[in-house]
Structures are given as structure tokens and as C-alpha cells.
Amino acid sequence: MSDIILGIESSCDDTSAAVIRDGYLLSNVIASQAVHESFGGVVPELASRAHEQNIVPVVSEALSRAGVKAGDLTAVAFTRGPGLLGSLLVGTSFAKALAVSLDIPLVMVNHLQGHVLANFVKEEGKENRQPSFPYLCLLVSGGNSQIVRVDSPLDFEILGQTIDDAVGEAFDKCSKMMGLGYPGGPIIDRLAAQGDPERFKFAKPHIPGLDYSFSGIKTSLLYFVRDELAKDPEFMEKNKEDICASFQKTLIDILMDKLIKAAKQTGIKEITIGGGVSANSGLRRRVEEEGRKRRWNTYLPEFKYTTDNAAMIAIAGYFHYLAGERCPLDVAPVSRMADF
């Protein structure tokens, strides 16, 4: 008999539901929330309200696109955290209610595990390259910058992580600082493609081990832009492509230095990336270039699996389900998760 898992994701500002059958994706529906754009960042209260409005239609649409009835489901998997508590509450409560009403198992998923396992979502008729274990995942998003060692779908170890800001935050905050808009990552990525990455230099942090820091580069950019604008008020407008290209290159250098170090230290040559920033075209190119140079096998997630989506929650939930893990009904969502 088939295992049909419904995944529910509501950790930030995307309400998403996906259905997978025996590891193959049948549907993946995402409702994004444009309401935050004018605020230059996600407003938690507005996010929870939008999740409340979206959750029923999104789940219904995912079931209907999958050609599956609620009664056909084997289990419900949901994101327990980390994320915005009010947002997580909507998905968690809905998942619990659905599992109870259908009398089927409930499985909880760490959102970050979803990103790290995104390469395992299979689609019928599509080639699916999956890393073999152990592999390293560079997990880079608006909330995280980590190097994770993955020994099995349920066995993770964080080798290094940011001690302050996440790299996505650096993209977003610096974009705002330069008056370019939100979210900053895609905007800087697009402008960087037309600029010279060697034109300007920004200070890189010296953090021991495999940890990251991205708060210093923000300050470095802030002072740089302030000083140049004092000399020429048009400086930003005239040079934004080169500034973005140089800034993005610095961020990518910082990320890659530690990833290369982790690969050397562990001897692992199976390399993946995940999270919102893994959509960055410069980072994707660099991972492939370094991969060719260092004989890594590299696995880049499809763009649709880089941002928050329930397909990755459903596949992670499927692994937990197969391992016999079940979630009690009194489990509460958590904004931070200490262990992975």
C-alpha cells in the first residue's frame, strides 16, 4: 500500500501544502504574502492572519491537484519550528486537527531539516540526482547560515553556523540601506549580474573554526556608502551594479571559504546547498566551479525548492514517518529549535 503524506509549512510568510506518494511529489501549493512588501520585511502579526486565511484553500488545492481525498492520507507532517510563533501556530493547529479528524499519525518536522533534505523530493518523469550519505549542506537563508553534516535523513550535525546575522539578513538589510528594496537577495543578485565584482573591497570577518559572521560586512558597507555619498550624492545611482557585484562576491567568498574548509576537514565531497539564498546565481556558479576544481559532487536544489515550501516538509516528514516517529498532540510549535 502507498504512503501518502500531506506536508504543511507555515513558518514565515508562505503558506504551503504538498502531497507526496511514496516519496514522489503529487502537488506543492504555495501562497506567498505580498502584504509585507510595503513594510520592507515580514510583519509577524500580518503573517499569522494571512496564514489563517490561506491554510484551508491551500490544503484543499494541494489535495485536489494531487488527485487525492483527505481520507486517502496516511499521515500529516507539519513544520514545528523554527520560525515565527504565530505563523507556526496556524500550521500546527491545522495539522493536529486534520490528523485527529482523520485518525491518522501526525509527524513533526524541523523546518531546517526540510531545507537540508530538499534534494530528495522526487518528481515522476524527472531526473532526480540525490546526494549520497554522508554529505554537507550549506544552509543559507534569511534566518540561518550553517554548514550541516548529514549522515542519514534523520542524522544531522551542525559543523558551523553564524554567530550573529544570517547571510540572507545581510542581503536584505544592505539592500534596504542602499535603497534598493525588499527582499534584498534577488534584487542584489540581479544588479550584481551587470557589475564588476572586483571593483570594491569589503572587510571579511576572521572567525575561528567553521562559524560565520555577517554583521561586520553590513557596517563596512554602511560606512563605505556614507563616505562615498558625501563626496558624490549620485555615487549610489552611478555605481549600484558594481557595489552589488562586489558586495555579493564578498558574501560568497565568506560562505565558500568555510564550506571548502569543512569539506577538507571531513573529507566529504558530496555537497549540497539549501535555503532562500541558495537561489543566488553567483553562489550557485561558485559551488559548481569549486566542485569541478575539488572533485566534489554538487547538488543544487531546483529554484522552487530554495524558498519555503511544503514539499520539503512532506519529504522530511516521510522519512520520520518511515522511522516510526509519531508526534503527540500536546506538542507546541517553537520559534527556536536548539537541536537540529
Ligand code: KG4
Ligand atoms: O529560506 P527563506 O525563503 O526564508 C527565510 O529564512 O526567511 O530565505 C529568504 C532569504 C531572504 O533573505 C532573501 O533575500 C534571500 O533568501 N534570497 C536570496 C535570493 N533569493 C532569495 N538571496 C540572494 N540571492 C537570491 N537570488
